[in-house]
Amino acid sequence: MDLHRLEVFCRVVELKSFTKAAEASFLSQPTVSEHLRSLEETLAVKLVDRLGREVLPTPAGKILYDYARRILRLRNEAVEAIANHSGRYAGHLWVAASTIPGTYLLPELIGRFKESYPEVLVTIKIANSRQAAELVVQGDCEFGVVGARWSEAVLEWEPLFADELTLVVRHDHPWARRGEIEPTELVEAPFVDRERESGTRKVMHEILQRHGLEVAKLRVIAEMGSTEAVCQSVKAGIGVAILSRQAIRDDLACGSLAEVAIRGVSFARPFYLVRRRKRQPSPIATLFLDFLKSNAGG
Numbered sequence: 001m002d003l004h005r006l007e008v009f010c011r012v013v014e015l016k017s018f019t020k021a022a023e024a025s026f027l028s029q030p031t032v033s034e035h036l037r038s039l040e041e042t043l044a045v046k047l048v049d050r051l052g053r054e055v056l057p058t059p060a061g062k063i064l065y066d067y068a069r070r071i072l073r074l075r076n077e078a079v080e081a082i083a084n085h086s087g088r089y090a091g092h093l094w095v096a097a098s099t100i101p102g103t104y105l106l107p108e109l110i111g112r113f114k115e116s117y118p119e120v121l122v123t124i125k126i127a128n129s130r131q132a133a134e135l136v137v138q139g140d141c142e143f144g145v146v147g148a149r150w151s152e153a154v155l156e157w158e159p160l161f162a163d164e165l166t167l168v169v170r171h172d173h174p175w176a177r178r179g180e181i182e183p184t185e186l187v188e189a190p191f192v193d194r195e196r197e198s199g200t201r202k203v204m205h206e207i208l209q210r211h212g213l214e215v216a217k218l219r220v221i222a223e224m225g226s227t228e229a230v231c232q233s234v235k236a237g238i239g240v241a242i243l244s245r246q247a248i249r250d251d252l253a254c255g256s257l258a259e260v261a262i263r264g265v266s267f268a269r270p271f272y273l274v275r276r277r278k279r280q281p282s283p284i285a286t287l288f289l290d291f292l293k294s295n296a297g298g
Helices: 003-015 018-025 029-043 059-085 099-116 129-138 174-178 183-188 199-210 227-235 245-254 283-295
Strands: 048-051 054-057 091-097 120-126 143-146 155-170 190-194 219-224 241-244 257-262 268-276
Touching: 003 018, 003 029, 003 054, 003 059, 018 029, 029 059, 054 059, 059 091, 059 283, 091 099, 091 129, 091 283, 099 120, 099 143, 099 155, 099 199, 099 227, 099 245, 099 268, 099 283, 120 129, 120 283, 129 143, 129 155, 129 199, 129 268, 143 283, 155 174, 155 199, 155 227, 155 245, 174 257, 190 199, 190 227, 190 241, 199 241, 219 227, 227 241, 227 245, 227 257, 241 245, 245 257
Parallel strands: 091 120, 091 143, 190 219
Antiparallel strands: 048 054, 143 268, 155 241, 155 257, 155 268
């Protein structure tokens, strides 16, 4: 089996589309179809089903996909090992990240990292904290940076960055003029929350409960799948929210949002480095992790 065809097959499975796989691979759609047809002939089995516009793997396709990912990962590790042996770092590193670190922290650090190692391509897969951790479990990403932790036997967690959540309201909200509210007042306002698998939501709920506030009493009027959606909802006057200060620093600076303290409540939290236990990191991953740790406070 040709490695390039396996790579194209993985793209089709991941993107669920021949058209998108062709664009991602810089190939024509007929060429992608031909690669899949050739693989199916070689293995004498159907690998994908075309269900309308969506392409899904057959049971045999799922088996091949798992092996293909391992084969391609091993190929990449071999290329990296030879490059490292030659005294240069080159290759492709996949990093999982939840919304806040993936959007507001890692891009700048990656830019600085690439100034020293231009031949390393770093790709961030952004998802909520649970999904990002699952990418690490599955081996799609070597490690992740997420905003919450929980008990999972195959994963290990290490605090990496500091963050703080804060209550925010629209600039003309009555609370904006006060600057501080009592904890019991929080349940009186319409509240915009993140989705249930969000690390921000998990940590925020835990902190409120530790301070004696029943989360079930919050007047949640909407749940949003991204921090930006929550932020835009607050700016539209839909409700108030508790968000990462990293995500709203520009809005606070320009005055479209106002920060409101909750008396006696601190929302400090870490972002965690999450890795699969006993997995040996690649040389590029080790290099990047050392860079992240040395720059975590900067």
